[in-house]
Amino acid sequence: xxxxxxxxxxxxxxxxxxxxxxxxxxxxxxxxxxxxxxxxxxxxxxxxxxxxxxxxxxxxxxxxxxxxxxxxxxxxxxxxxxxxxxxxxxxxxxxxxxxxxxxxxxxxxxxxxxxxxxxxxxxxxxxxxxxxxxxxxxxxxxxxxxxxxxxxxxxxxxxxxxxxxxxxxxxxxxxxxxxxxxxxxxxxxxxxxxxxxxxxxxxxxxxxxxxxxxxxxxxxxxxxxxxxxxxxxxxxxxxxxxxxxxxxxxxxxxxxxxxxxxxxxxxxxxxxxxxxx
Numbered sequence: 006x007x008x009x010x011x012x013x014x015x016x017x018x019x020x021x022x023x024x025x026x027x028x029x030x031x032x033x034x035x036x037x038x039x040x041x042x043x044x045x046x047x048x049x050x051x052x053x054x055x056x057x058x059x060x061x062x063x064x065x066x067x068x069x070x071x072x073x074x075x076x077x078x079x080x081x082x083x084x085x086x087x088x089x090x091x092x093x094x095x096x097x098x099x100x101x102x103x104x105x106x107x108x109x110x111x112x113x114x115x116x117x118x119x120x121x122x123x124x125x126x127x128x129x130x131x132x133x134x135x136x137x138x139x140x141x142x143x144x145x146x147x148x149x150x151x152x153x154x155x156x157x158x159x160x161x162x163x164x165x166x167x168x169x170x171x172x173x174x175x176x177x178x179x180x181x182x183x184x185x186x187x188x189x190x191x192x193x194x195x196x197x198x199x200x201x202x203x204x205x206x207x208x209x210x211x212x213x214x215x216x217x218x219x220x221x222x223x224x225x226x227x228x229x230x231x232x233x234x235x236x237x238x239x240x241x242x243x244x245x246x247x248x249x250x251x252x253x254x255x256x257x258x259x260x261x262x263x264x265x266x267x268x269x270x271x272x273x274x275x276x277x278x279x280x281x282x
Contacts, residue, residue: 006031007032009032009058009064009129009131010074010076011056011075011076012054013029013055013056013066014052014053015027015028015035015056015066017049020048024041024042032056033064036064036065037054037065038065041054052068053068055067055069055074058099059099069096069097070096076123077122078120078172079120080117080120080190081094093118101122103118103132107132107133107135107136108134108135119135119190120135121133121135121140121141137175143176144174145174148170153194154195155192155194155195156168156176157190158189165179166187178208180255182198182209183254184252185210194210195209196210196211209256217257218260219264221253225251226265229278229279234279235278239277239278240259241275269281
């Protein structure tokens with residue numbers, strides 16, 4: 006059975022002048038227009054296609070892959086707004102609708118927004134919503150500390166950046182764990198820093214393993230020596246200043262300082278750090 010908004014492997018059941026018809030199961034026969042028909046396609050063969058609804062709300066297939074599918078999040082640009090809602094460019098001829106009721110804030114043409122794609126049960130159309138909290142939980146029992154995950158940035162708070170984790174759950178990268186500029190819609194690899202007792206996820210962009218912390222510790226010592234034995238770049242400094250100097254997060258910097266302090270190589274004051282002489 007074919008699923009709307011997803012890739013499907015369907016069997017060719019007949020050819021017509023304007024394309025091929027595929028067996029869509031409960032969705033009936035689904036047209037694949039000529040412009041998408043791969044060379045050598047024959048009746049009885051199978052094709053991988055994306056299925057959505059055309060302007061007449063009939064299922065139609067394409068061999069093109071959209072920018073996002075049902076069950077996924079994407080950062081998409083608004084190309085039109087009318088009395089129904091906003092329409093997004095998702096890489097297919099028919100634009101993707103975000104009804105007014107599914108907009109976190111009024112959408113504007115030319116602006117991009119993070120949205121979640123779903124099939125609206127009332128209209129049975131593929132629809133998008135910028136109300137991510139409505140579709141994605143902010144807790145999950147399925148993740149472990151230090152697990153690598155796919156992240157996509159969609160918002161920012163005073164604490165840090167809000168991200169979608171593996172298209173399935175919402176999480177947070179604290180400012181202290183950010184060591185490079187992040188932009189809305191950006192996709193990147195990250196790690197589960199900590200699964201809290203309430204199952205909410207704290208994320209980070211790098212895991213401070215022993216080898217990395219040893220290297221960073223040596224870099225910090227060399228830096229302080231070059232500064233004459235003292236530096237004002239402390240564990241209280243802004244994350245961006247630490248990232249600019251060492252290319253690491255504030256969290257990693259603090260861990261490296263802790264290693265040096267335990268070895269009695271530095272002293273840490275409120276406003277400065279000194280080498281132990």
